[in-house]
Amino acid sequence: xxxxxxxxxxxxxxxxxxxxxxxxxxxxxxxxxxxxxxxxxxxxxxxxxxxxxxxxxxxxxxxxxxxxxxxxxxxxxxxxxxxxxxxxxxxxxxxxxxxxxxxxxxxxxxxxxxxxxxxxxxxxxxxxxxxxxxxxxxxxxxxxxxxxxxxxxxxxxxxxxxxxxxxxxxxxxxxxxxxxxxxxxxxxxxxxxxxxxxxxxxxxxxxxxxxxxxxxxxxxxxxxxxxxxxxxxxxxxxxxxxxxxxxxxxxxxxxxxxxxxxxxxxxxxxxxxxxxxxxxxxxxxx
Amino acid sequence: xxxxxxxxxxxxxxxxxxxxxxxxxxxxxxxxxxxxxxxxxxxxxxxxxxxxxxxxxxxxxxxxxxxxxxxxxxxxxxxxxxxxxxxxxxxxxxxxxxxxxxxxxxxxxxxxxxxxxxxxxxxxxxxxxxxxxxxxxxxxxxxxxxxxxxxxxxxxxxxxxxxxxxxxxxxxxxxxxxxxxxxxxxxxxxxxxxxxxxxxxxxxxxxxxxxxxxxxxxxxxxxxxxxxxxxxxxxxxxxxxxxxxxxxxxxxxxxxxxxxxxxxxxxxxxxxxxxxxxxxxxxxxxxxxxxxxxxxxxxxxxxxxxxxxxxxxxxxxxxxxxxxxxxxxxxxxxxxxxxxxxxxxxxxxxxxx
Numbered sequence: 208x209x210x211x212x213x214x215x216x217x218x219x220x221x222x223x224x225x226x227x228x229x230x231x232x233x234x235x236x237x238x239x240x241x242x243x244x245x246x247x248x249x250x251x252x253x254x255x256x257x258x259x260x261x262x263x264x265x266x267x268x269x270x271x272x273x274x275x276x277x278x279x280x281x282x283x284x285x286x287x288x289x290x291x292x293x294x295x296x297x298x299x300x301x302x303x304x305x306x307x308x309x310x311x312x313x314x315x316x317x318x319x320x321x322x323x324x325x326x327x328x329x330x331x332x333x334x335x336x337x338x339x340x341x342x343x344x345x346x347x348x349x350x351x352x353x354x355x356x357x358x359x360x361x362x363x364x365x366x367x368x369x370x371x372x373x374x375x376x377x378x379x380x381x382x383x384x385x386x387x388x389x390x391x392x393x394x395x396x397x398x399x400x401x402x403x404x405x406x407x408x409x410x411x412x413x414x415x416x417x418x419x420x421x422x423x424x425x426x427x428x429x430x431x432x433x434x435x436x437x438x439x440x441x442x443x444x445x446x447x448x449x450x451x452x453x454x455x456x457x458x459x460x461x462x463x464x465x466x467x468x469x470x471x472x473x474x475x476x477x478x479x480x481x482x483x484x485x486x487x488x489x490x491x492x493x
Numbered sequence: 494x495x496x497x498x499x500x501x502x503x504x505x506x507x508x509x510x511x512x513x514x515x516x517x518x519x520x521x522x523x524x525x526x527x528x529x530x531x532x533x534x535x536x537x538x539x540x541x542x543x544x545x546x547x548x549x550x551x552x553x554x555x556x557x558x559x560x561x562x563x564x565x566x567x568x569x570x571x572x573x574x575x576x577x578x579x580x581x582x583x584x585x586x587x588x589x590x591x592x593x594x595x596x597x598x599x600x601x602x603x604x605x606x607x608x609x610x611x612x613x614x615x616x617x618x619x620x621x622x623x624x625x626x627x628x629x630x631x632x633x634x635x636x637x638x639x640x641x642x643x644x645x646x647x648x649x650x651x652x653x654x655x656x657x658x659x660x661x662x663x664x665x666x667x668x669x670x671x672x673x674x675x676x677x678x679x680x681x682x683x684x685x686x687x688x689x690x691x692x693x694x695x696x697x698x699x700x701x702x703x704x705x706x707x708x709x710x711x712x713x714x715x716x717x718x719x720x721x722x723x724x725x726x727x728x729x730x731x732x733x734x735x736x737x738x739x740x741x742x743x744x745x746x747x748x749x750x751x752x753x754x755x756x757x758x759x760x761x762x763x764x765x766x767x768x769x770x771x772x773x774x775x776x777x778x779x780x781x782x783x784x785x786x787x788x789x790x791x792x793x794x795x796x797x798x799x800x801x802x803x804x805x806x807x808x809x810x811x812x813x814x815x816x817x818x819x820x821x822x823x824x825x826x827x828x829x830x831x832x833x834x835x836x837x838x839x840x841x842x843x844x845x846x
Binding site: 218220221222223224225228229231232235239316317320321322324325326327328329330331332488 | 608616622627636642684688
């Protein structure tokens with residue numbers, strides 16, 4: 208029988224914060240993801256449009272450069288809600304492709320390795336783990352979405368002055384909120400496909416197909432039934448409708464921004480349930 | 494595993510079921526109270542056990558474990574049972590990865606429903622190669638420690654110490670994906686011990702280890718056990734279980750068939766006569782004398798005529814009979830129990846199922 212003697216002293220020093228500990232996982236993941244050339248290339252390409260937009264902002268704030276242009280055209284090219292909604296639409300497209308590239312490697316390898324019991328035999332809950340994986344994608348996508356968006360907004364404020372900011376600060380806030388809604392949906396779709404499809408290429412394709420198929424089905428419903436509410440099942444359309452409301456842009460024909468927001472909330476809930484079902488420390492085969 | 498109702502009769506023979514004696518016999522006070530008393534009790538020296546009280550776990554209709562009652566003391570405990578018997582379910586319950594449908598568990602007085610506290614005293618090594626392909630042995634262990642909340646310097650120091658204990662320092666900066674099977678097994682053990690846990694739950698920890706490393710690992714288990722830790726492991730290699738275990742838990746069809754030291758479990762099995770190997774010069778003479786005893790059921794002479802395999806229903810009477818025979822001038826060189834091992838227990842209690 209064992210002799211009870213202790214030859215060691217347990218660590219009794221300070222610990223890192225309980226609620227920030229999950230950030231250990233994204234740190235390693237980011238490093239690995241940016242080592243992928245395609246991810247890096249796509250990220251760099253995603254900066255082209257913000258650069259063009261920055262040039263546009265510069266032009267619109269320098270009246271002397273626009274002297275020769277038609278007055279109506281000069282009034283048309285304004286930095287307003289419409290400008291930011293176009294900016295967001297393009298960047299959102301890049302985000303879809305980056306999420307499809309980066310997302311599949313998040314959960315599938317851990318499931319294939321049976322690594323979840325190991326993660327969860329740390330002081331790390333399933334929600335911590337999911338949050339860590341979500342943070343990886345949201346962090347990566349932030350680099351090409353709301354961060355350049357805020358830089359553009361700041362540039363416009365810098366050039367147009369405080370009065371412009373006081374009149375248009377909701378544009379900046381709406382852009383950040385709108386992007387976060389989109390990033391949440393993209394990340395959850397990528398995580399769900401990663402949790403269910405172990406082959407990375409297929410998981411990426413599933414992520415992309417999710418948006419294209421729903422868009423196609425929505426269009427089919429509208430055309431076959433001669434209605435406009437079919438778009439509600441198209442997340443890209445629904446989020447665009449929400450953005451328009453946030454940025455004060457005229458909505459497109461179809462369900463309202465409120466209905467679109469509810470549809471997106473339902474989608475988020477569904478995706479969370481789908482992921483929750485798969486993120487279990489023990490595979491239960493019944 | 495087949496679907497079975499909760500209160501279905503055990504498929505083990507009725508008589509054998511008596512082997513399993515509940516730890517709680519002799520008292521009905523809650524396990525938690527008893528556990529806490531052990532922590533701060535009068536002696537204070539003996540750590541509380543790993544306690545299962547009427548624990549059942551079903552996966553839908555499929556039985557995981559049923560009405561398991563255990564009190565595992567510190568030391569090396571082996572969970573032994575066929576595939577699908579519920580060993581890994583027990584381990585997952587201990588580590589809080591799944592929760593019981595019924596009953597409760599206390600790991601040294603801590604409920605698995607409190608993972609933040611539990612995981613600080615528990616180290617778990619699963620049977621799978623869980624390290625990510627990109628990770629080196631060092632980063633694999635360090636990452637785990639960072640998740641425990643250790644500052645980076647402390648995590649790296651602990652990771653290094655764990656790698657040292659498992660003789661992996663030379664391979665520390667190589668990717669785990671390039672490790673041999675034995676090295677991957679060791680790195681799994683290293684991550685389990687890195688945070689100095691009191692309870693080690695190890696699923697098939699000796700698989701894939703070469704004899705030398707296996708011996709070193711067993712020595713480590715003994716060291717941990719001597720420090721008052723719980724070392725709970727599952728193994729299919731019964732000879733090893735025999736060699737290293739302070740106690741065994743035999744499990745089949747999700748039910749505990751027997752628990753305790755190998756000797757006490759063997760003594761409980763009345764249906765099978767005890768077997769002894771007797772080495773002596775005059776094997777035939779000793780055999781003829783033993784045959785006159787009522788409790789002897791069978792004797793087999795070895796081919797070299799220098800040994801006997803004796804089967805007896807009464808161990809004490811057998812010992813007395815041997816004493817008498819020796820006093821009568823027969824030289825007895827050695828008497829060794831032949832079925833006081835996990836192999837025999839497994840055969841008697843589970844093998845027939």
